[in-house]
Amino acid sequence: MSDLLSRLESRIRQAVEKIEEYQLEIDNLKEQNTVLEAERQEMHDKLALLIDSFEELEAAADESESSAEITKEIEETVEAAEEETADMESSEDNSQDVDVSHHNSHNSVNSYAASPW
Secondary structure: OHHHHHHHHHHHHHHHHHHHHHHHHHHHHHHHHHHHHHHHHHHHHHHHHHHHHHHHHHHHHHHHHHHHHHHHHHHHHHHHHHHHHHHHHHHHHHHHHHHHHHHHHHHHHHHHHHOOO
């Protein structure tokens, strides 16, 4: 019986030693987990900053494109107005030429009618 008790005691010691080993391993894994969690949080923060930077760049690019589009629209409107003004001036010149030639032909008719010959 004493042999049986001694084997049982030996097994209990082995079990206690294994439990202590497991407890040390658990403590070690908890420390590693804490370190990894801190690294993960740091990476998360860095990624959030990068995403914010990309969004700011994208917004600035969109704003720049929008400004460029507005500038282009303004330039097109100015060009169209200049063309209309040029067309109006051109048609006014033609109208004056017609009026002058009409006036001249009217004068020549009147001078012909007034001529004694």
